[in-house]
Amino acid sequence: MQKYFYPLVENPYRKKDIDEGIKVLKSRRLTTGLLTTKFQNTFSNKIKTNYSLLVNSGSSANLLAMQCLINPYRKKRLKSGDEVLIPALCWSTSLWPIVQTGLKPKFVDIDINTLNIDLVDLEKKISKKTKAIILVHVLGNCTNMNQLMRIKRKYNLILIEDTCESLGTKYKNKYLGTYGEFSSFSFYSSHQISSGEGGMVCCKNEEDFEILKALRSHGWSRGLKNEKTISDKNQNLDKRFIFYNSGFNLRSTDIAASIGLSQFKDLQKFIRNRTINRNLINREIKSNLKVSQNFNILKQNNHVKASWFGIPIIISKKLLRKNVIKKLEKYGVETRPIISGNFLKQPSVKKYKLSKSTNMKNAELVNNKGFFIGLPTKKIEKKIIKKLVKSLEKSI
Ligand SMILES: Cc1ncc(COP(=O)(O)O)c(C=O)c1O
Structure with missing residues (x-):
């Protein structure tokens, strides 16, 4: 007997989502490929993010955004010990990428009426060392983004929007995830759309996108805009295996991309x-x-x-x-x-x-x-x- 008549999540996958996944399985092209690119482009067009990159979870999206901030290829990069403000009502992997990146989290209280960051406490917590804010948009709701953006500009802070719980929410007709330099989304089973596991990391400028791409895939130069220049400068190396940056492997699969895209359309x-x-x-x-x-x-x-x-x-x-x-x-x-x-x-x-x-x-x-x-x-x-x-x- 089912324990709950009102469960937290029902199985979110429809026949048509699974059929898309099966098509990919039958094609035997399972890793990151054309469907991943299609999902990324469709996502960017709809949500109006400048650049979107599919990863294997929302947690990985947060990790890549933080890692990008300290990357030596970034012109304005953060240093070890720089402070990042974060609401105390957050998810584990909104927080830990800050620490794992050598940055210092500083906690801010929330506003009980919105469950999002308290903007008065936020401003109080800003010091000379504060360089960034990670917002957590809670369960579909958000703070006063106009006021938040005023604070961001006043103190020249970088904004990362953890939008893992709020895909599709608009503030003044503009989607969450398009305000900050970076944003993250999750497609885990209970979220607005699901692909089993999955996430998207988005950013505003091309320099960051190139860094994110390399970090996602081993740090190699494949698929980077300046791939040819890099290989010309490294004639002694096999051009298919040039490791231009540090890296992880946080890619998703075309199976997840096909299911995610099918859900995203609805x-x-x-x-x-x-x-x-x-x-x-x-x-x-x-x-x-x-x-x-x-x-x-x-x-x-x-x-x-x-x-x-x-x-x-x-x-x-x-x-x-x-x-x-x-x-x-x-x-x-x-x-x-x-x-x-x-x-x-x-x-x-x-x-x-x-x-x-x-x-x-x-x-x-x-x-x-x-x-x-x-x-x-x-x-x-x-x-x-x-x-x-x-x-x-x-x-x-
Ligand atoms: C606010 C927030 N950030 C990040 C995540 C991590 O997403 P994922 O489960 O895809 O790693 C979650 C997960 O639910 C979340 O609620």
Whole structure:
């Protein structure tokens, strides 16, 4: 018997997505190839990113963006110990690429009304050493991007947008992931579109794109714009095997690209259906006084047209999170923390001594009073919505 009548994620793959994957399997051209390029170009055209590069996860996208910032081929590169601001409500691999790159993370609290970075605290945390901000756009919502961009310009900071949870959200009619010098997207199974595993790293300028391409694939010169010049300068080497930069192998496959592209073509439909479902659930919650007084559903920020990932909820002060979660799980509603709660509380942060204090008022509130439930892409039946809200009521 299925444990949950309202799971966090349903299987997102349709027959047509899988058929695209099977076509690639039958072609026996499985590694990064023409379909990867097609997905990258389609993605750039639609989201209006200047350059997009398919990688094997959103985590890899964040890692490449950070690594690009310190790369010796970058004219203006960051130095070891330079500070990068990050909200305390973040994912593990929004944070660790900063540390793995030799940069220093500095945590910023969040705004409880948006769950995104608190712009007042952000400005307070800027020092002479601050060189970049990584924003985490939480579950489809974002901060006031106009104000954020003013701060970015005022202090001359580089912006990386972790858009892994917010593909398709627009702020003032401009897609998230197109504001910063870099952005990352994830196509893991529970996200707005899925390709099993997968991600995209995007950037604004060609210099960075060339670095990202090399870093993604062993550091070799293949496929770089100046591949011929590099081989002319290195006549003593086999031109197919010139290692021009440092590197990883973070490529994806054409199998994932074909499934991702098939899903990406229907992104707007998915966003529409999720929005309809969310509105129906909201309406049902509003009609139940007990539920609406005890469960605060995150609203989209001003000027945001959200592509929702799930339904983030903050419970009232009098309720204990662990009791509510336990009951919801018992009644068949699957839950999880909002991203990872206050990331400063995680043992890895303590082990690496990244922060003296774990004190972040609003991230802590999310940690202690927040959770989220799923939001299906297919239209939800009325009786399921009623059962969901009844379960919320019974969990009080
Ligand atoms: C904010 C954020 N950043 C990065 C990631 C990592 O993405 P992936 O699972 O594709 O590595 C996630 C994963 O859910 C995320 O929520």
